[in-house]
Amino acid sequence: MQSNSLEERLVVILATGGTIAGSGDDVGYVAGQVGVKELVAAVPALGPRRLESEQVAQVDSKDMSHEIWQALAQRVAHHLARPEVAGLVITHGTDTLEETAYFLHRVLSPTKPVVLTAAMRPATSLQADGPQNLLDAVTVAASPQASGVTAVLNGRVHGPVEVRKHQPFMLDAFESGEAGPVALIQEGRLRVLRAWPSCEAVGVARVLGPVAGWPSVAVVASHAGVDGAVVDAIVATGVQGLVIEGTGNGTVHASLLAAAQRAQARGLPVWRATRCPGGAIVGAPDGALPSAGELSASKARIEMLLGLMAAV
Incomplete structure (x- = not known):
């Protein structure tokens, strides 16, 4: 049974690396250096939340691979099948986030929320945006209003079809074009603007087997x-x-x-x-x-x- 309290609803965080886990200055950083447990510990507001975490990969997302996609789809499907899990968060790099979001959307199209989040600044930056983005993503993943695959960055919830990285450096780097965001996170609350994403999923079975054969x-x-x-x-x-x-x-x-x-x-x-x-x-x-x-x-x-x- 899932609680009505957001703090008591179980959210699983799957980490894949990226700038959100990076170390160094704002341009010359190295992505994928900080583990998921450290990322969570760096956000005190997540302390009361009911969370589990798992390190699926640790890469710069420019190097995202089909092998990681396959592993991620399997782990997401595994946790979605657990009745006690309210939703999932995936920490990711910004460069290929929109591709991973679309891949998971088409493979799984879940009824529970699967929320990708990222950062434009490394974890060691004075302007680190990862902690707020991670907190917002967990808020969406725990929400009974949310469903489907989305991307949460800079207070906006983007759909997987429309989301694009449109700016290479600024914190407000993602947009959803003419469709606009699915929802906003304002003062820790979810404000829904349009329907949550859904589609006819192809199923995780389609992406199993040797990746070399894709x-x-x-x-x-x-x-x-x-x-x-x-x-x-x-x-x-x-x-x-x-x-x-x-x-x-x-x-x-x-x-x-x-x-x-x-x-x-x-x-x-x-x-x-x-x-x-x-x-x-x-x-x-x-x-x-x-x-x-x-x-x-x-x-x-x-x-x-x-x-x-x-x-x-």
């Missing part, structure tokens, strides 16, 4: 002067899918488009996304590649990856 999906950017030979070279390595990060409304340079069409002729799925940080691709002109819609190129890669797994 399909390979590449992302290529369209830009002025791009040579389509880059696509030919990537296809020659044996990739099984391709996402083009297009310009504007998902437009693709003529040289790149010709190469993408050659890849399609060989049976490879090729999608087009947009490098614009907001909005979604609208329409499908004659001859256009299939659209990734509102997904960024990195999230479209995950969607294609999971789809290809189903076909194996």
Whole structure:
């Protein structure tokens, strides 16, 4: 039985490293140096909370891997199945947080809250934002109002489809584009703004088995002067899918488009996304590649990856 008191509702914290666990100055720090127990101990307000913690990985999130995704999905699924667990928090680096959030969203789509959080400053910084973000994330994970996979940073609760890191250094580095945040945390209280994220999950079973056997999906950017030979070279390595990060409304340079069409002729799925940080691709002109819609190129890669797994 779960208590109605937020302090008594059990939250499991899974740590993967990142800047939130970093040590050093604000730019020259080393990520993933502080363990999860130390992170929790550094937030006195978490003292009364009912928490468990587990170190799943300890990496700079720029180096996030499919192996860690697989392990994380399994551990999240394990704890979600425990009736006494109200929700989970995942501490993560900011660079690939939006990718991990989307991956877990599509694999699990949980009814309990699974909250990713991170920091733009290392734990040793005078401007450390990790402690407040961790406290906010635990607040969301313990809330009976919350559900699904979200990301909590700087007082905002972002959905996994829309969230993007839009600024490389400032504390307010994440946004949700036109959709806006799902909720806000104000004075320790949750203010819900729109529906919590949900989708038809593919299931954790799809991402089990040797990671070496996962399909390979590449992302290529369209830009002025791009040579389509880059696509030919990537296809020659044996990739099984391709996402083009297009310009504007998902437009693709003529040289790149010709190469993408050659890849399609060989049976490879090729999608087009947009490098614009907001909005979604609208329409499908004659001859256009299939659209990734509102997904960024990195999230479209995950969607294609999971789809290809189903076909194996």
